[in-house]
Structures are given as structure tokens and as C-alpha cells.
Amino acid sequence: MRRLGGIAALAMAAGLLLPAPAAAGGPGWLWQAEPLALASAVFSILAAAAMASPLGRGAGAPVLLIAGLLLGAVGPLRLIDSYPGIGLALPGLWLYLAGLALVAWCAMEILARPAAHPRGVLGLAAPLLFGLWLLYLWEVLVTGFGVPQILLPAPHQIGGRLASQAGLLWSDFQQTFLKSVLAGWSMGCGLGLLVAVMVDRVPFLQRGLLPLGNLVSAVPIVGIAPIMVMWFGFGWESKAAVIVVMTFFPMLVNVIAGFSQVDAMSRDLLRSYGAGYWQTFFKLRLPSASPFIFNALKINSTLALIGAIVAEFFGSPIAGMGFRISVEVARMNVDVVWATIAIAALAGSLFYWAIALVERRLTFWHPSYRRSA
DSSP states (O other), X not given: OHHHHHHHHHHHHHHHHSOOOGGGSSOSSGGGGOHHXXXXXXXXXXXXXXXXXXXXXXXXXXXHHHHHHHHHTHHHHHHHHHSTTOGGGOHHHHHHHHHHHHHHHHHHHHHTSTTSOTTSGGGGHHHHHHHHHHHXXXXXXXXXXXOOTTTOOOHXXXXXXXXXXXXXXXXXXXXXXXXXXXXXXXXXXXXXXXXXXXXXHSTHHHHHHHHHHHHHHTSOHHHHHHHHHHHHOSSHHHHHHHHHHHHHHHHHHHHHHHHTTSOHHHHHHHHHTTOOHHHHIIIIIHHHXXXXXXHHHHHHHHHHHHHHHHHGGGSOOSOOHHHHHHHHHXXXXXXXXXXXXXXXXXXXXXXXXXXXXXXXXXXXXXXGGOOOO
């Protein structure tokens, strides 16, 4: 850690001192034209140098690193804003960014340690910092190299679209997620669970349904979606039907696998107590299969969102995330497309996280959740 801090400080200092070529269109030492950028860079260098000293061993090392990282990130943004499209004309700037990346590495390594409160709010600090760092690199590289918006918009342009088109994007979210995804996911998972119970109760169904499930799972969405639109119309019902087909068999297969994991000794113990089929089912087999059920629920949460968006390409009302993507791509409004993708990714992640949170509350007894002493 101390070695990385020293290398980061030297890299940022070298990048700060390198002059800019005349092709950059500004003064030879661009940092002098931006006092705020210079001050932030100097603070970040001091924070990295502190990590290379005995100060880096204290409890305040993460705070020092994060402060240096956040303030040090201001410098490149100020320079790129003042000299847009500079590209490779500023080698010192990219060397400074390399040193700043090492500072981010040190901060995330410290925050990811088990002693850094992994079960509290601070447990989210490492993944949050990693995500923000990726967005920052995206912003700097796209703006610095002058990438056209039609190819890849910068995060600030996507954020601007999220703010200016909030009402339109919210209506698309309601149409796709709150109607199609939740309805199709609930029906597909519920139906898969019920059929799995039937298969468990009537064993010969397992030989007929599972091969059929593999066959239907191999059918592409682009083949199912047009048929469902013809059957159920252009509303959310056809998208929900696509999701039911996509989520039914993952749930069926996982639940059957969960039922088969119950050991014979536990079943024999309940039989010796005079327990019937349904008593054994609710007290032993269903709790034992609950990790498999939640695994299917999490897998289907992402499949449902993908299925709804793809299904909307083949016919939908004048709302929906898939509809918005197809329309705005044709209009070359790529920033709106990326804004819709960002909403879909955030909604899918939160949906998955909510299911995982419920799973943790209900299956705390599972070995994967046991805390080490």
C-alpha cells in the first residue's frame, strides 16, 4: 500500500510538471491557467504522499485517500472543460490520471477489507467508489478525446437528459417495469413454483416437462414476442406473456433441484413422527428448497426486464423503455437511449437487491449466510 501511494504521488507530480505541447492550443503549462485545478492536484499529491509515509497506517487513511481522490479529480475536469477535444495533446494530464487511478486503487483496497465495516453502510463504500470512478473515467476520456455524442455521450449529457426528460422516462418506466415486468415475473415464477410442486407430487411429469422446458428455453425472444403480440395485442399483456415464458422454466428447474436436496435421514425422521406429505413438504422440503427458489427469483428478475424491453421492439403503445430505445435510435438521440438504459440498469439492480435482501432475512440459517466466529 505504501509503495502504491509513493508511485501515485510521483506519477501525479510528474504529470503536473510536464509542459503541454503547442498543439494543445493553450499555455505551455496548462495548470497555471486553472488555479482551482492546480490546488486540487497538489492536495491529491499530498494525500498520496501521506499514504507512503507512516501516516498511511492510521485509521484516518481511508478518509485521507477519499478526500485526496475527490479533490484531485477536479483538476482534469477543469482542464478538459477549458480545452475540449485535447486528446493526446496533454501527456502530462494522462500521467496524472494514472497516478489518480492508483490513489483510487488504494482507497478501494482499504475499504474492501473485512475490518472496514462490511455489514454496515460503509460496506457499500467500496462498490460505490468503484462505480463513481468508472463514471469519472468515462467522462474524462469521452470529453478529453472529443468523442462525438452520436457514438458515445458523456455521463453529464446522459444526466442532463435524465433531468430534462424525467416525465417521459417515468411514463416509460411505469409501462415497462410496473406493468409488464412485475406482472410477468410474478405470474411466471408463481406458475413455475406450482408446477414444480405438481411434478414433485406426480413423478412421471418430471420426465415429460423437463425436456419440454429445455426446448422452450432455447426458443429466442425474437421468435416468441411477435406471436405474443398477435395473441394478446400491443398492450402490456403481450410483454407479460413473453416474460412468463422466459421465467417459468428457470423457476421450475431450480425448485425441483431444491426439492431433491433434502436428505433421506430428515425425511425418515419426519415419517417416524407420523408426518404426512404436506406436513413434510411445508416443514422440511419447502424450507430446504428456499435458497433455490430465491436463486430462481433473482435470475428471473433480470430475465424479465430484458424480455420486456426486447418484446416492446415488436409492437407496443407509445410508451415503454424498449419503445423509447427503438424510436430514439432512429432519431439519433443517443443520449436519450443511454438515459433509458441507465434507468433499466438501475431498476434491474434494485429489483435484484430487494430480492437478495428478502432472501437474507428468510434464509439466514443457510450455510452461505453463517457468520464466521
